[in-house]
Amino acid sequence: MPPPTTARTPIKLHRNVALIRTEDPLVVEELMARKPLARLIAGRLSETVLLVRPEDETALLEELRRMGHAPRVVR
Amino acid sequence: MTHPTPDEPTTADPDVESGASPSGLSYRAAVAAAGPGRLRAILRELGVDAGRRSLGLDEALLDRLDEPGAVAELIASIGPDDRQALGLFALSQTPCWPAVAFGEALLGLGIDPSLALERPLALGLVAPLPPPADPDAPVTPLDRDRVLGMRLVAHPDVLESARVLAPGGDGPPPIDEPVHLVREADGLEPVLRLASLWQLADASPFKRTRQGDLYKRDRQRLDEDPALSGPIADVLCPPDDPVSPWLHLSRAVGLLVDEPNSDRLLAASPDFWSEHGVHLPQMIASRWIAGGDLRPGPGDDPGPLLGLRPAALLGLASRKEDQWVALDDLAAFLSSRMSAPAPPDPPKADRRRKADDNGPPPGDPMRDALRAALLGPAYLMGLVRVGEAGPSRRTAVQLTPRGRFVLGLGPTPPPPPRIEQFLFVQPNFEIVAYRQGMNPAQVGRLSRFARWEQLGSALTLRLNSDSIDRGLASGLSADEIRAWLAQHAVRPLPEGVSGAIATWAGRRDRLTFFASATLIEFGSSAELEDALADWPDGPAPAPIRVADRVLLVEDEAVIPFKRFRLAGARDYRKPPEACVEVGPDGVSIAADPARGDLFVEAELSRFADPPEAAPAEATLRRWYVVSPSSLRRAGAEGMTLASLSQWFAHRTGGPMPPAIRWLCRVVDLDGDGPPPPPRASRPMLLRVASAEVLDGLYQHPDTGPLLGDRLGPTAAVLRGGDPGPLREALGRLGVPLELE
Structure with missing residues (x-):
């Protein structure tokens, strides 16, 4: 009797996604409360992750810095 | 950030800069494009028996030339003019030259291009791309009307094995007057401008259009940057365009790199500065000689405008180190040998300067082009020094030791005196750096953690949380930054600055932005x-x-x-797909998970909510409903009517449904104030037997003004709701009005 084969898990890959991640959900709330920045957020992926459109990267980083944040940028 | 690799071709080639595929311009591609007859002839010259086969000839040629020492041996076997021609590839460190410009450069050196290229072409050391349409036609002469658009591509080993020789024979006549008011640039300006550009790309990559230009937003960012676009302190002939030459040179030297399969231009890794910083001035000069600052369109050829660069520098090199050459004499000398460049539009600054210049009258294209090249970039790079000959007051030029070194005709120039302390770090986080103490490696180090603000006789930079963050991201630690500043600062590092660097470094991990996760x-x-x-x-x-x-x-x-089994993949750099449908009620929206992406549901949840009772087919599509409360929430998060309209255009491929547009007005999404409420009233209707009758009533001067909106072919609203005036008007015409 042949050994049972393990079914491979289906996944969907999302490449080149721009997002902001923080450990603290309150930081996300703080960001979303600021209208100029909230306009640049495409949506929430979870309570600590915000999705951003790639073309808004410059404006978003500028706005974050204007708010006093020093985001670590991973390219 | 991306590391340039040795496998990547030099982007000094204009077509590479214009966004064409770099691989299409390699020597391998040129050989592959050659016809079998030409390849067989080359192999015969190389002593390879190709037999009668017509396939695999290109690989046979590549194999032969790739043998160790093969190219060097072939170069040693050809004549001095042939070697000088190949030396141009080595001098410019680029394997690819526009054919007309290459021919003009050789003419400027007093070399017949047809003779000098005969053996290199016959031996396959150089190949034309594209090859002549007629496989039996010779590549030379390199006349514009014959070879416009053609590139001459050298085997990669030519760049290593060939070198230019000191020009023999006639040269431009040396000036016989004393030269005074001598000026020589420190050679740092191009490095500083490129460093500033690198910082801008590091902050946010640039995007290129299909034509190879930058998108307007990015170009504007560069034009408005005070460091990159600011005036140059020590300049004799400022560039017409303060941005484009630096941008093209940055790509040519690899400080900006094309992201594979993308339209983005990225900053090279910070390691570039430690690996290449010391040699960067020489790299910039080599690429400039090959036109790395130009971006002609595909098939274009700068011709003599580019060819005069090596010709002029090597012409100066034919003179002794202490001899000067008048710019006019050099122009006359080159004009006797090569074509004059097409007259360029004179820059404003040049027009102003000509008023004070006692040289020959303007209008000589060769003189103007030489002036722009030698007194412009060549002066800024420190390749030439410039003076005034007396008493004629003619402009005189002379190669510097750096210029001779770049041409491969002189030893390494002595380093400037070392000044250990050259920084003033102010308590307001501004840094003033004195150029005399700077070198390219230090420019690179500072560029990693301080933002260039002004590039003048003194250089100013600024420290802020962003710049420190970039420094940390480049691999430096806060302690290293502080130690380096303290080492080179004239005064002790202000406590506030030192503390702020530590604070900024500590705050960095609170928020992470992933640019392409x-x-x-x-x-x-x-x-x-x-x-x-x-x-x-x-x-x-x-x-x-x-x-x-x-x-x-x-x-x-x-x-x-x-x-894993890959069930789907989506690239978010590509435009979003239309994957949303609007229900017939105008407020229900369905997202198709098969075509959708991560954004779509996040976007939907900003201005719509899942319905309380999902429709029966909800297993396939995810439904949302737009309501006043969901739109108020969207407004609170910054969404506007315009952004929502744009979303519908992208995601549904159509306009926003009227029902949702109306709800947006109801909740005052744009803050313009809510619309006036709808009004309800009881109208008095007039009905007639036929449309013809109603047409007559509307047109007649007694009855027309008494009628309001027409509701159909035979019905209209009575203006004011009172039938009395109409009854009287009809009565005068002998027509009764019945009231129901």
């Missing part, structure tokens, strides 16, 4: 848990859970694809 979406959170439990150990960072069903990986290469 790869996300793995699982069907369920259980599947994600299983995948995490079985994730292979390795040196790469572990995946990060960013949602119940989503993992983030920094490097896609670490994904164990053997355990």
Whole structure:
């Protein structure tokens, strides 16, 4: 009797996604409360992750810095 | 950031700069494009018996020339003019030259291009791309009307094995007057401008159009940058365009790199500065000689405008080190040998300067082009020094030791005196750096953690949380930054600055922005848990859970694809797909998960809510409903009517439904104030037997003004709701009006 084969898990890959991640959900709330920045957020992926459109990267980083944040940028 | 690799071709070639495929311009491509007759002839010259075969000839040629020492041996076997021709490739460190410009450069050196290229072409050391349409036609002469658009591509080993020789024979006549008011630039200006450009690309990559230009937004960012576009302090002939030459040179030297399969231009890795910083001035000069600052369109050829650069520099090199050459004499000398460039539009500054210049009258294109090249970039790069000959007051030029070194005709120039302390770090976080103490490596180091603000006789930079963050991201530690500043500062580092650097460094991990993350979406959170439990150990960072069903990986290469089945993939740099449908009620919206992406549901949830009772087919599509409360929430998060309209255009391929547009007005999404409320009233209707009758009533001067909106062919509203005036008017015409 042949050994049972393990079914491979289906996944969907999302490449080149721009997002902001923080450990603290309150930081996300703080960001979303600021209208100029909230306009640049495409949506929430979870309570600590915000999705951003790639073309808004410059404006978003500028706005974050204007708010006093020093985001670590991973390219 | 991306590391340039040795395999990547030099982007000094204009077509590469214009966005054409670099691989299409390699020597291999040129050989592959050659006809079998030409390849067979080359192989015969190289002593390779190709037999009668017509396939694989290109590979046979490549194999032969790739043999160790083969190219060097062939170069040693050809004549001095042939070697000088190949030396131009080595001098410019680019394997690819526009054919007309190359021919003009040789003419400027007093060399017949047809004779000098005969053997290199016959031996396959140089190949034309594209080859002549007629396979039996010779490549030379390199006349514009014959070879416009053609490139001459050298075998890569030519760049290593060939070198230019000191020009023999006649040269431009030396000036016989004393030269005074001598000026020589420190050669740092191009390095500083490129450093400033690198910082801008590091802050946010540039995007290129299909034509190779930058998008307007990025170009504007460069034009408005005070450091990059600011005036040059020590300049004799300022460039017409303060941005484009530096941009093209940055790509040519590899400080900006094209992201593969993308339209983005990225900053090179900070390691570039430690690896190439010392040699950067020489790299810039070499690429400039090959036209790395130009961006002609595909098939274009700068011709003599480019050819005069090596010709002029080597012409100056034919004179002794202490001899000067008048710019006019050099122009006359070159004009006697090569074509004059097409007259350029004179820059404003040049027009102003000509009023004070006692040289020959303007209008000589060769003189103007030489002036722009030698007194412009060549002066800024420190290749030439410039003076005034007396008493004629003619402009005189002379190669510097750096210029001779770049041409490969002189030793390494002595380094400037070392000044250890050259920085003033102010308590307001401004840094003033004195150029006399700077060198390219230090420019690179400062560029990693301080933002260039002004490039003048003194250089100013600024420290802020962003610049320190970039410094940390480049691999420096806060202590290293402080120690380096303290080492080179004239005064002790202000305590406030030192403390702020530590504070900024400590705050950095609170928020992370991933510019191009790869996300793995699982069907369920259980599947994600299983995948995490079985994730292979390795040196790469572990995946990060960013949602119940989503993992983030920094490097896609670490994904164990053997355990997964790829059910779909989406690249978020590409435009969003239309994957949303609007229901017939105008407020229900359905997202198609098969065509959708991560954004679509996040976007939908900003201005719509899942319905309380999902429609029967909800297993296939995810439904949302737009309501006043959901739109108020969207407004609070910054959404506007314009942004929502744009969303519908992208996601549904159509306009926003009228029902939602009306709700947007109801909740005052744009803050213009709500619209006036709808009004309800009881109208008095007039009905007639036929449309013809109603047409007559509308037109007649007694009855027309008494009628309001027409509701149909035979019905209209009575203006004012009172039938009295109409009854009287009709009565005068002998027509009764019946009231119901």
